[in-house]
Amino acid sequence: MGQILHGCARTTKAVRREIQNSQxxxxxxxxxxxxxxxxxxxxxxxxxxxxxxxxxxxxxSTVLRPEQEAAIVAFRxxxxxxxxxxxxxxxxxxxxLTRSSLHRCLQRHGISPLPSTVEQPNKxxxxxxxxxxxxxxxxxxxxxxxxxxxxxxxxxxxxxxxYAELLEKYGRIEAAEFLKRLRxxxxxxxxx
Numbered sequence: 118m119g120q121i122l123h124g125c126a127r128t129t130k131a132v133r134r135e136i137q138n139s140q141x142x143x144x145x146x147x148x149x150x151x152x153x154x155x156x157x158x159x160x161x162x163x164x165x166x167x168x169x170x171x172x173x174x175x176x177x178s179t180v181l182r183p184e185q186e187a188a189i190v191a192f193r194x195x196x197x198x199x200x201x202x203x204x205x206x207x208x209x210x211x212x213x214l215t216r217s218s219l220h221r222c223l224q225r226h227g228i229s230p231l232p233s234t235v236e237q238p239n240k241x242x243x244x245x246x247x248x249x250x251x252x253x254x255x256x257x258x259x260x261x262x263x264x265x266x267x268x269x270x271x272x273x274x275x276x277x278x279x280y281a282e283l284l285e286k287y288g289r290i291e292a293a294e295f296l297k298r299l300r301x302x303x304x305x306x307x308x309x
Contacts, residue, residue: 133166
């Protein structure tokens with residue numbers, strides 16, 4: 118089974134082991150394997166052949182001090198503000214803070230995405246079941262060429278029957294008259 122190497126790897130475990138066990142000079146080994154002499158010297162000094170990351174073990178900010186990062190984390194956890202709002206609020210206290218350094222800080226501490234505070238319903242909630250003849254009434258302003266009118270709409274969620282009128286005035290009297298005209302319709306006789 119083949120060995121998985123990172124993109125820049127020029128050696129395998131077997132080659133590294135040969136370099137470590139060989140008594141040949143560094144320049145000869147470098148020319149034999151097509152490597153830099155410094156690379157051969159590096160593998161000659163090591164007592165392992167695994168290809169491990171040689172970068173920093175703990176990622177630290179190059180811009181922010183640890184106490185500034187702690188303040189940022191505390192601020193984000195307390196306020197739950199979005200990234201840009203946190204940046205606006207914190208830049209006066211931490212002038213060297215940039216949007217990217219704030220984002221990297223929040224990622225390092227595992228709080229980059231905001232937690233969902235509102236529970237999402239598993240399924241769509243349906244309207245409550247009502248008997249036929251129970252109307253939902255809505256009134257809205259409508260602007261037409263003639264000017265402002267008021268749209269009165271009544272609909273029955275069960276039978277899907279709808280009744281609408283456009284009126285010039287809106288008030289108690291107009292609403293009562295609308296309801297009287299609505300009662301003239303025989304709801305029970307509507308076919309399904």
